[in-house]
Every structure is written in C-alpha cells, then in structure tokens.
Amino acid sequence: RSVYVLHGPNLNLLGTRRPEVYGTTTLADLEARCAARAAEHGLEAICRQSNHEGELVDWIHEVGAAARDGRSVGAVVNAGAYTHTSIALHDAVEGSECPVVEVHLSNVHAREPFRHHSFLSPVARGVVVGFGVTGYPLAIDGLVALAGGGPG
Numbered sequence: 001r002s003v004y005v006l007h008g009p010n011l012n013l014l015g016t017r018r019p020e021v022y023g024t025t026t027l028a029d030l031e032a033r034c035a036a037r038a039a040e041h042g043l044e045a046i047c048r049q050s051n052h053e054g055e056l057v058d059w060i061h062e063v064g065a066a067a068r069d070g071r072s073v074g075a076v077v078n079a080g081a082y083t084h085t086s087i088a089l090h091d092a093v094e095g096s097e098c099p100v101v102e103v104h105l106s107n108v109h110a111r112e113p114f115r116h117h118s119f120l121s122p123v124a125r126g127v128v129v130g131f132g133v134t135g136y137p138l139a140i141d142g143l144v145a146l147a148g149g150g151p152g
C-alpha cells in the first residue's frame with residue numbers, strides 16, 4: 001500500500017525560498033524523510049510536486065481511486081497558495097472521497113490574513129500546521145491511524 005505526498009506551487013523551491021519561514025530542508029530531503037516514515041508503516045511513499053492546479057486535481061482523483069481500492073491510505077497534501085484559492089481542489093477531494101491530511105510548514109494563522117482561509121480544511125481528515133518539515137511524518141502517522149479505523 002502507498003501513501004501519497006503531494007506538493008503544490010513553489011514548493012519545488014524549498015530550501016532556498018524564504019528559509020526564515022520555510023526552513024532550509026530541500027524538497028528532495030523532505031521526500032526522503034517521508035519515504036522513511038512511510039516505510040516504518042510498511043508503506044511506499046509516492047511523492048509528487050506540481051505548480052499546476054489541474055495536475056494536482058488529477059492526482060487527487062488518482063489517490064481517491066487508490067484509497068477506495070485499498071491500495072493507498074490517502075495523501076498528505078501541502079497545496080501551497082492553492083490552499084487559499086482553489087475550489088477545484090476542494091471539489092476534487094470531496095468528489096473523489098480522497099483521504100487527505102493537509103499540511104503547512106508555516107503557521108498560516110500567524111501570517112497574512114489571506115493565508116487564514118483554507119478551501120481544503122473543510123474536506124480534509126486532519127490538518128497539521130506550523131511544525132515545519134516535522135509536520136509531514138506526523139501527518140503520515142495520522143493518515144495511517146485514520147485508515148486503521150478512526151481517530152484513536
């Protein structure tokens with residue numbers, strides 16, 4: 001079984017983009033950490049990044065189908081700025097019944113007001129915000145726990 005780790009726009013720049021906000025870990029390093037935590041659960045991590053909203057929509061549909069078939073526990077999703085703008089991503093998660101844990105590196109609620117609203121949170125199973133790269137293994141643990149039958 002798999003766990004997907006999906007990244008949205010500008011997260012390919014991780015490590016050099018505003019390190020005071022997002023840290024110095026690169027996306028490759030972060031994905032390696034996710035793969036390691038997934039492996040502890042006996043899961044394969046499928047990690048992808050896109051700057052294109054429609055591509056993220058397609059991937060959410062893919063995860064939803066895989067989760068329905070029992071091939072995946074779902075997706076850890078950091079949709080970047082699309083979090084705050086994308087009704088399409090909201091509808092993709094809802095429509096495909098894709099199990100999602102939403103992650104943000106920074107504490108979006110302590111930042112600009114335009115980052116306070118998320119279109120994903122209402123359709124996410126859980127949200128991990130403000131723990132930097134440490135949030136990803138937490139989110140993977142959370143998805144596994146939820147896939148095991150409930151919040152605990």
Ligand code: DQA
Nearest residue numbers: 078080081103104105106115
């Ligand atoms: C982010 C927060 C978003 O507001 C921002 O647009 C990002 C990264 C985070 O991980 O803190 O691209 O999702």
